[in-house]
Amino acid sequence: MSQKTSHLPLLPPPTIPQSPTASSAASRSSRTFSKIKFGLLAGVLAVSTVWAYSRLVGGCNHGGALRFGSDEWEDDYTGVSEGMSGRLGYTLVKDIPTGSIPGRGKRGVKKGEGDDKRLIIVGDIHGMFDEFRGLLDKISYDSDSDYLVLAGDIISKGPDSLAVLDLARKIGAHCVRGNHEDRILLHYHDIQRRKRKHHRASEVEPESPPESEEEDEDEFGNMELEVGEKESRSLNVERKLAKSLSKKQAEWLDACPLVVRAEKVPGLGRYYIVHAGLVHGIELKSQDPLAIMTMRTLNRHLAPSPKQGGMHWAKYWNKMERRKAHGHTTVVYGHYAAEGLDIRRHTKGLDSNCVRGGRLSAYILEANKGGRVEEDIVSVKCRNYLD
Ligand SMILES: [Mn+2]
Structure with a gap:
């Protein structure tokens, strides 16, 4: 282009304002x-x-940076920044292998044969070890043929979180992340980060004494200025639990996805297992990860909330699923102890308040001798650990 123009007669200078230098300046x-x-x-x-x-x-700020509100701790977990570090690297969804879905063996289920595979989902265990073991006994759990999914809040509140974790790992249980796992992981990773920081600091100044456990407690004690006595106590309890986790236990918890999915349970459609809930009509990757672990209700704009005031998300879910002729999705969840065992057509609420003297419940899918997959609920009575 420029070569071509060079052969052309020079164009007259363009008409420019009187003061070109001023303009360009x-x-x-x-x-x-x-x-x-x-x-x-x-x-x-x-x-x-x-x-x-x-x-x-919250790396460099001690005391003031991690602000934990009053009841947000347990239920009204509304601060978006809270728990973010605990959720770094979380997995959104894991699929149950087709071979483990009841009624979907290599040859399918033949009439009169049934299927020994079961999909078992257990609600909020909260460290209630004896009850968990009792429930496994009652359903004759068999790790070879059963696919067990723990629906979150496996730990915290109850007497023996670590024993529950170890048993779950030993028997090959699967899990989804509950709000309590999320909180404990937040603390766990915070503690690890502080340890690394102290380690680096002591490498720079070798003469300084190594940071002791007490140092961490003191640092953490500053939180009492920020939160009330009750909150501070539960904060310390959670901190202790986080501290007592082994690397293996923390890794197992870290690997719990937000959603476990079973595609095409014969005759029943797709299943999602989550801790708290899902908003109908929104694809998984667009759901708020925090809400999946904490929601109870929806407001009129379908925004999820951990509070109990609005419409139960499960009610809305069923209302929308009933409109479909086929391609149904059922959600199995825990978290909503106030509602108790809440079995509806397309949602199965399993938190029957074990840790407060309710029951520990299992939802079971199993192909019967007629080749149909059927659901069942089995539960055990719990001691009243809290209250
Ligand atoms: Mn919960």
């Missing part, structure tokens, strides 16, 4: 100004990002 200065503006904007953005990140991770 003006445009230069405006360009410089916008460069400065851009630089400033980028700077502000960078600083605020670093600040937000440091608040989020």
